[in-house]
Amino acid sequence: MRVIISILLIGAAIGAATFGMLGLQGRMSRKPPFELFPDMDRQAKLRPQEPFSFLANGVSSQLPPAGTIARSEPIQTAGGPVYPFENAPVNTGYVTGTTNFVGLNPLTVNAALLERGRDRFDIYCSPCHGKTGDGNGITKKIGVMAAVANLHDKRIVEMPDGEIFNTVTHGKGLMGAAGPLMPTPDRWAVVAYLRALQLSWLGTTNDLTAEQAAALK
Numbered sequence: 001m002r003v004i005i006s007i008l009l010i011g012a013a014i015g016a017a018t019f020g021m022l023g024l025q026g027r028m029s030r031k032p033p034f035e036l037f038p039d040m041d042r043q044a045k046l047r048p049q050e051p052f053s054f055l056a057n058g059v060s061s062q063l064p065p066a067g068t069i070a071r072s073e074p075i076q077t078a079g080g081p082v083y084p085f086e087n088a089p090v091n092t093g094y095v096t097g098t099t100n101f102v103g104l105n106p107l108t109v110n111a112a113l114l115e116r117g118r119d120r121f122d123i124y125c126s127p128c129h130g131k132t133g134d135g136n137g138i139t140k141k142i143g144v145m146a147a148v149a150n151l152h153d154k155r156i157v158e159m160p161d162g163e164i165f166n167t168v169t170h171g172k173g174l175m176g177a178a179g180p181l182m183p184t185p186d187r188w189a190v191v192a193y194l195r196a197l198q199l200s201w202l203g204t205t206n207d208l209t210a211e212q213a214a215a216l217k
């Protein structure tokens with residue numbers, strides 16, 4: 001009996017001590033909170049652009065040493081190699097520093113790019129949009145996707161290349177983001193191939209050369 005009472009008393013004492021030290025969490029108080037591990041809250045560290053007399057230029061932020069090169073591989077654009085820095089148009093689809101999309105694909109559009117684009121489109125886009133881009137992919141047929149955009153809609157045909165790149169990168173509605181799945185040049189290759197698909201739907205006999213038109217007749 002005495003043992004049980006002692007255990008209960010010791011338990012109550014430990015409970016009271018814990019409660020007294022930590023208090024009721026979430027309660028309003030004018031007193032500073034008790035810090036069990038103050039180093040977790042307050043660390044000796046440098047924030048960017050803070051004054052810091054220890055370094056020669058007097059601030060915490062330092063320029064990278066001369067000759068430092070970007071870590072990633074440059075992307076070959078039509079205008080030459082570009083490092084895919086965060087705000088580079090080839091990386092975002094936006095004209096740097098604006099909310100305007102770039103009008104034209106920054107990569108050189110040639111047969112190799114279109115071939116790559118077709119390959120990636122068939123893998124990453126056709127399950128929903130269909131191989132022709134009309135929005136009738138397998139996911140619609142089996143009923144997991146109710147409405148998928150028809151990529152031949154006038155609205156999408158008239159979109160700047162950068163906007164389509166942005167949709168592919170970040171997704172939209174039920175369409176997931178392909179940015180984490182496809183490297184940047186592949187996403188531009190898909191945009192180029194999508195343009196070829198759209199052109200194939202919009203083509204008329206007026207686009208034919210005189211010889212081709214004659215051969216058709």
Ligand code: HEC
Pocket residue numbers: 121124125126127128129139145147148149151156164167168172173174175176178190191194
């Ligand atoms: C999981 C199915 C799915 C996949 C995969 C998919 N899409 Fe989509 N996509 C959709 C749906 C659904 C919409 C309609 C989104 C909305 O308007 O809410 C859409 C819309 C779009 C649009 C129109 C966006 C707009 O602004 O209206 C474009 C362009 C597009 N997709 C291109 C692509 C390309 C290119 C790929 C391949 C890289 C792709 N999609 C892969 C389902 C998909």
